[in-house]
Amino acid sequence: MLLNIKELAAKEHAVPITGQVDLSSTLNGRKDVLTFGPLQLNLRASHVGGVVEVDGTMDLELEQSCSRCLGPAKQSLHIPFRELFTQxxxxxxxxxxxxxxxxxxxxxxxxxxxxxxxxxxxxYVPLCKSDCPGLCPTCGHDRNEGECGCKEDNIDPRLAGLADFFKQ
Structure with a gap:
């Protein structure tokens, strides 16, 4: 994706930069990305006053592991892009x-x-849905599939002695 600054300076209007970019060399091997599609570019480049401005948006469909339940979390990223170059x-x-x-x-x-x-x-923290309950810390059951029946006593061991005080 080379941008020729001299050719761009000779043009009076912005030049569109569209197409797809294969991110295989960047995203393959990453443990946080399961699958991904091509990156869709919708950019434009313009030359004004000795400065080249490239701006627009990029769209990417990808699937990551949910950080709470480890299930697939499909993401549609709409990424803004703006870079300035000068010679x-x-x-x-x-x-x-x-x-x-x-x-x-x-x-x-x-x-x-x-x-x-x-x-x-x-x-950074992908979620399959915003209210994902995650995994049970006791048995590891996926709470999206239903309750597991584990008893949840979240008593801080440092304060466990106070529980006996209130029983009296």
């Missing part, structure tokens, strides 16, 4: 200086920036 160091100033990438070549490979944005947006 002129004097344009880097102000509030956007931290977001600006200084490039020395005429072509910029967007793939590392796309992959970085995807990895940052992966859910």
């Amino acid at each position: 002129q160091p004097d344009t880097i100033d102000g509030d956007e200086s931290e977001d600006m990438h200084l490039v020395t070549e005429d072509k910029v490979d967007l793939l590392p920036y796309v992959v970085e944005n995807v990895l940052v947006e992966l859910p």
